[in-house]
Every structure is written in C-alpha cells, then in structure tokens.
Amino acid sequence: MMEVWGSVIATYTFIASVAVGAYIVSMLSTLFKLGGFKDIAPLALRISWASFIVLAIPLLLHLGSPWRAYKIFTSPNLTSPMAVAAWLVTLLVILTTILVVLDNWYRATRASTIVTLGAIGVVLAVIYAGYPGVLFATAKGVEAWWHNQALPITSILVSILSGLSLTLLAYILLWRFSKMEVSKATLEYSVRVLLLLLLLVFILEISDIILRTYEAKTWIAEFNKALTGPLSISYVGLQLILGSVIPLFLLALVLFRRVAMSAELMVIIVILILIGSFTYKWNLLIGGELVAMASTDVYTLGTYSIHFIEILATLLSWLFLISLSLVIFANWKVRVEKSGVEADV
Amino acid sequence: MENGVPYEYFRTHVEVVERGVYPNVRRVFIPKLCNHCDNPSCVPVCPVKATYKREDGVVVVDYDKCIGCGYCVLACPYGARYRNPYLGTVDKCDFCSHRLEQGLLPACVVNCMGRARIFGDLNDPESPVSKALKTKSIAVLKPETGNKPMVFYIGLEEALKGLPAKSIVINPKVGGVVEI
Numbered sequence: 001m002m003e004v005w006g007s008v009i010a011t012y013t014f015i016a017s018v019a020v021g022a023y024i025v026s027m028l029s030t031l032f033k034l035g036g037f038k039d040i041a042p043l044a045l046r047i048s049w050a051s052f053i054v055l056a057i058p059l060l061l062h063l064g065s066p067w068r069a070y071k072i073f074t075s076p077n078l079t080s081p082m083a084v085a086a087w088l089v090t091l092l093v094i095l096t097t098i099l100v101v102l103d104n105w106y107r108a109t110r111a112s113t114i115v116t117l118g119a120i121g122v123v124l125a126v127i128y129a130g131y132p133g134v135l136f137a138t139a140k141g142v143e144a145w146w147h148n149q150a151l152p153i154t155s156i157l158v159s160i161l162s163g164l165s166l167t168l169l170a171y172i173l174l175w176r177f178s179k180m181e182v183s184k185a186t187l188e189y190s191v192r193v194l195l196l197l198l199l200l201v202f203i204l205e206i207s208d209i210i211l212r213t214y215e216a217k218t219w220i221a222e223f224n225k226a227l228t229g230p231l232s233i234s235y236v237g238l239q240l241i242l243g244s245v246i247p248l249f250l251l252a253l254v255l256f257r258r259v260a261m262s263a264e265l266m267v268i269i270v271i272l273i274l275i276g277s278f279t280y281k282w283n284l285l286i287g288g289e290l291v292a293m294a295s296t297d298v299y300t301l302g303t304y305s306i307h308f309i310e311i312l313a314t315l316l317s318w319l320f321l322i323s324l325s326l327v328i329f330a331n332w333k334v335r336v337e338k339s340g341v342e343a344d345v
Numbered sequence: 346m347e348n349g350v351p352y353e354y355f356r357t358h359v360e361v362v363e364r365g366v367y368p369n370v371r372r373v374f375i376p377k378l379c380n381h382c383d384n385p386s387c388v389p390v391c392p393v394k395a396t397y398k399r400e401d402g403v404v405v406v407d408y409d410k411c412i413g414c415g416y417c418v419l420a421c422p423y424g425a426r427y428r429n430p431y432l433g434t435v436d437k438c439d440f441c442s443h444r445l446e447q448g449l450l451p452a453c454v455v456n457c458m459g460r461a462r463i464f465g466d467l468n469d470p471e472s473p474v475s476k477a478l479k480t481k482s483i484a485v486l487k488p489e490t491g492n493k494p495m496v497f498y499i500g501l502e503e504a505l506k507g508l509p510a511k512s513i514v515i516n517p518k519v520g521g522v523v524e525i
C-alpha cells in the first residue's frame with residue numbers, strides 16, 4: 001500500500017475542525033447564553049463560513065479524478081461515511097451562508113430564525129466533527145492507529161480548541177491593527193475554556209498511548225518506531241510538547257495569576273495550540289497510514305511525502321476567503337465595538 | 346503486461362517468506378492479490394458506488410465512476426488496491442474480468458508455470474477449485490477481519506507450522522528484503 005491520504009487530507013481535516021469549532025464558538029453566546037464569547041462570536045461565524053467553503057479545495061486537489069466529484073451528489077453511496085460527510089458539509093456551507101447573511105444584515109429582525117438555524121447547525125457541526133472517528137474506524141486497512149474509541153470525542157474537542165484559537169488570533173490581531181483594546185473579560189474566559197479543552201485532549205491522547213502500549217498488539221513495534229522516527233518531530237516535538245505541554249503550562253500560569261494576562265501572550269498561546277491541533281491531524285492521518293503500511297503490507301516503516309504546493313494553495317485560499325468574509329460581511333466590527341450596549345439574541 | 350499496471354504498482358505480487366533458522370528453515374511463496382471477499386470492506390465505503398461485487402462474486406471497480414479518493418484502498422485489509430496515477434482512479438485485481446467475459450482464465454492462472462493457481466466457480470462442485478477446497482488443507486489470510494476472503498491458500502499453514510514467527514520477507518513492494 002502506498003501513501004493514500006497523507007498531507008493534503010491532513011490539512012483538510014485541520015481546516016474542517018477549525019470550521020466546526022469556530023461555528024460552535026459563534027453559537028455558544030447565541031444559543032447557550034455564554035456571554036464570554038459574545039465579543040468574538042461574529043468573527044467566529046465568518047471564519048467558520050470561509051473555512052467550510054475552502055474545504056472543497058484540498059479535497060479536489062487530492063482526488064485522482066476531481067472532474068467526477070459531482071458523482072458524490074448524483075450517485076451517493078449512503079453506506080459510505082465519506083458520501084454522508086459530503087452531504088453534511090454541503091448542508092453546513094448552505095446553513096452558514098444563510099446565517100452569516102442574516103447575522104450581517106438582518107440580525108435585529110430575524111433573531112428567532114438565527115436561533116433555529118443555529119441550533120440545527122450545531123447538531124450537524126458536532127456530527128461532522130465526530131465523523132472522522134467513523135471514517136477512520138471503517139478503514140480496515142489502517143487498524144493500528146485509527147481504531148480508537150475516543151476518536152470522535154477527541155475530534156470534537158480538538159475542533160472547538162482550534163476554532164476558538166483561530167478566532168482569538170484573528171480577534172487580537174484585528175483589534176491591535178485597529179488600535180483598539182481587546183476585551184480582558186473575553187480573554188480571561190477564553191483562557192479557562194482553552195485550558196479545560198487542552199487538558200481533556202492531552203489526557204485522551206496520553207491515555208490512548210498508554211492503552212496501546214499495554215495492549216501490545218502486533219503493530220506496537222511499528223507504532224513506537226513511527227513515534228520515535230519519522231513522526232518524532234511532529235508528534236513528540238510539535239503536538240505534545242510545543243502544542244500541548246507548553247500552552248497548558250502558560251495557560252495555567254495565567255489562570256493562577258503567576259503571569260499577567262496580555263494580548264501578546266494570548267497570541268503566542270493560541271498559535272501554539274493551532275500548531276498542536278494541526279499536528280494532531282497530521283500525525284493521525286500520516287502516522288495511521290505509515291503504521292498500517294508497515295504492519296500489514298510492506299513490513300517496513302517508510303517515509304511520507306509533503307505536498308507543499310497543494311497545502312500552500314489551500315492555506316492561501318483559506319486566508320483569502322477569511323479576509324473576504326470579513327470584508328463582505330463587515331457588520332462584525334460595528335457589532336463587536338458596541339457589544340457592551342447591544343443586547344444579545 | 347495484461348493490465349498495463351504502472352511501474353512500482355501491483356495488482357498481484359508474490360512475497361517470498363523465509364522462516365526459521367538453519368537447519369530448520371523453510372521458504373514459502375505467498376501470492377497477494379484482491380481476495381474478492383464475500384463481505385468486502387471496500388464496497389460499503391466507496392462514496393460513489395464505483396466499486397461493487399458482481400453476481401459472479403468478482404469485486405470490480407467502475408473506472409468511469411471512480412473519483413480516486415482512495416477510501417477503498419485504506420479500507421482493504423489486504424493492501425490489494427492502489428491509486429493509479431495515470432488513470433486517476435483506484436485499481437486492483439479483477440481476476441482479469443475482460444478475459445473472463447471471453448471465457449478465458451485470468452492471466453496469472455494461465456501464466457503460472459507450476460500451475461499453482463486454480464481459478465473457477467465455487468458454486469460448481471465439479472470445478473477444479475471446488476475439488477481442491479474439498480480435498481486439500483486450505484487457509485485464508487486475515488480471517489479475523491470478517492471479510493470472508495475468497496482467495497484460498499493450499500497448504501500454507503502446514504508449510505509454516507512449527508517454525509518461529511520471525512520471518513524474512515522478500516517483498517517487491519519495497520524492492521528488497523524485510524525482517525518481520
């Protein structure tokens with residue numbers, strides 16, 4: 001078996017997790033009255049919309065015959081998690097488009113519609129966030145790494161973590177460039193949520209490694225070789241240390257008042273969390289395939305290729321679409337500026 | 346070449362497994378190919394119904410439908426599928442279905458010098474393959490997957506019986522010798 005999904009699909013799953021996470025963050029204040037995210041909710045919705053739309057790019061770049069991609073809609077196989085996900089993400093694109101339009105121009109008059117559609121979207125988004133667990137579990141050839149019962153839960157937590165982190169990064173940077181003060185209350189609330197989510201993800205990841213080591217299945221040697229070999233930098237260095245342990249430590253220092261909260265520190269923390277979230281997807285996809293190849297087919301741990309051009313094209317399109325969404329649906333800035341006055345829906 | 350398989354890709358390949366330590370050592374040849382499972386895990390995951398099981402039991406790929414997503418490649422526990430970079434689709438052994446339609450045997454069966462490959466209709470009790478399954482000791486690869494593979498190996502278990510698990514494999518997919 002040659003490498004099949006690899007780096008482009010790893011990038012896709014990361015953007016998908018940001019899309020879902022940002023969407024959930026955008027709805028928390030609207031649906032669950034969590035005031036801590038009120039300031040960043042409009043930004044989160046726009047980031048989510050742009051992220052859902054850009055998902056088509058890495059998928060089409062990955063397909064062997066992208067010109068036949070429409071067949072997933074004209075002759076879908078409903079037993080395939082991939083076909084179901086394609087329909088799900090299409091629904092989410094339509095839903096977030098309607099919501100972002102309503103949020104931008106008709107927020108005062110269509111409040112109840114926003115709540116109803118928002119609630120439907122949360123259900124769809126949570127299913128979409130958890131579906132990689134099902135998608136990977138049905139891949140019998142990649143049993144070693146992907147058959148993890150906690151995967152749907154970890155995927156949902158990583159989604160919220162990465163969506164919230166990117167939204168906070170955009171919030172702080174936009175506000176700094178506009179020479180405005182970022183809301184201290186929002187940052188303090190975010191610190192608590194980020195710490196909780198990061199801790200849960202870290203515990204689930206470490207528990208998974210411990211469990212696999214105890215189980216000591218036939219592929220454990222390849223699993224360990226992957227973690228200490230081709231994935232040593234991306235797994236141990238980037239995902240666990242730089243993307244989990246260091247931000248956990250920094251967040252704990254902020255929470256327990258050992259270090260003063262500042263926007264600059266938050267930028268560093270959320271960038272580290274985004275690196276951790278990206279490498280989580282990277283290691284899951286690429287590590288899963290490497291271990292599977294080594295344990296079932298070619299009997300040796302190979303290396304993997306990084307498709308730089310496809311990844312760069314995806315990331316640039318993503319940045320462009322996020323910027324475009326902030327320009328087209330520009331009401332977010334006015335709303336955030338007077339968020340202290342405006343009553344939430 | 347019967348199916349125009351690209352260089353470094355395989356519809357079927359033969360692994361040479363050497364097991365044991367001199368003088369208790371044995372070498373066996375294990376041809377690997379699509380197992381045309383009775384309960385194939387590649388079929389339900391295909392998002393566009395491009396891969397399916399025919400009435401005669403052969404699992405095939407519809408090259409006009411396949412989008413080349415690779416999901417079936419990962420769903421196959423036998424590593425029997427690959428993404429063909431020239432076709433832009435997935436490809437695998439289909440028992441040379443173009444030959445079957447002409448009443449011919451698959452190319453690998455015809456070309457095997459030792460007549461080690463037997464192909465036929467399992468529903469026909471008089472077919473050579475049905476007779477072989479009745480009279481000889483057979484094994485399948487990875488029965489634990491629940492895929493119910495339809496490729497059977499005559500005398501494989503006996504050949505490896507009593508030998509230590511550690512093997513040396515000569516595998517064309519990695520172009521060399523691997524210790525497992």
